[in-house]
Amino acid sequence: MIQQVTRGIKISVETSFEGTFFKNYKMHFAFGYQITIANQSKDSVQLTSRHWQIFDALNSIEIVDGEGVIGKKPVLKPGESHTYQSGSLLSSPIGAMRGHFNMVNFTTTKKFRVFIPTFKLSAPFALN
Numbered sequence: 001m002i003q004q005v006t007r008g009i010k011i012s013v014e015t016s017f018e019g020t021f022f023k024n025y026k027m028h029f030a031f032g033y034q035i036t037i038a039n040q041s042k043d044s045v046q047l048t049s050r051h052w053q054i055f056d057a058l059n060s061i062e063i064v065d066g067e068g069v070i071g072k073k074p075v076l077k078p079g080e081s082h083t084y085q086s087g088s089l090l091s092s093p094i095g096a097m098r099g100h101f102n103m104v105n106f107t108t109t110k111k112f113r114v115f116i117p118t119f120k121l122s123a124p125f126a127l128n
Contacts, residue, residue, distance in 0.1 A: 008041025
C-alpha cells in the first residue's frame, strides 16, 4: 500500500493486476486500484475533481481530468473516509499513475490540491 498526506488528507492506494485481453487486434493489460481518502484534518472538505497522469512503458503519458471520482463528489467530515475502486488499461505490462484531487475546505472556502502518490502498475509475470 502506498500512502501520502497533504493538508491533513491521507490518500492510500492499493493496486492489482486484473489480466490481459485482446481488443482491436492489440494486447491490453488491465489494472485495478483502490483509493481511500481519509480526512485527518479538523475541517470538512469536498473532493471536486481529479487529475491523473498515466505512464505506460510503451506509450506516451496520458492525462485524464474529470469531475469527482466515479460520478461522486464526496464530502468528508473530520475523521471520515471515502473508498472507491477504478482501473486503467495499458498497452504494456508495466506502468504507473500519479495525480491530484482538487478539494474545497468548507471552513475557509479555500480550494487546495491533495496529491496522489505515484503508484506502480505491473503484471506479476513482468517482474524480475
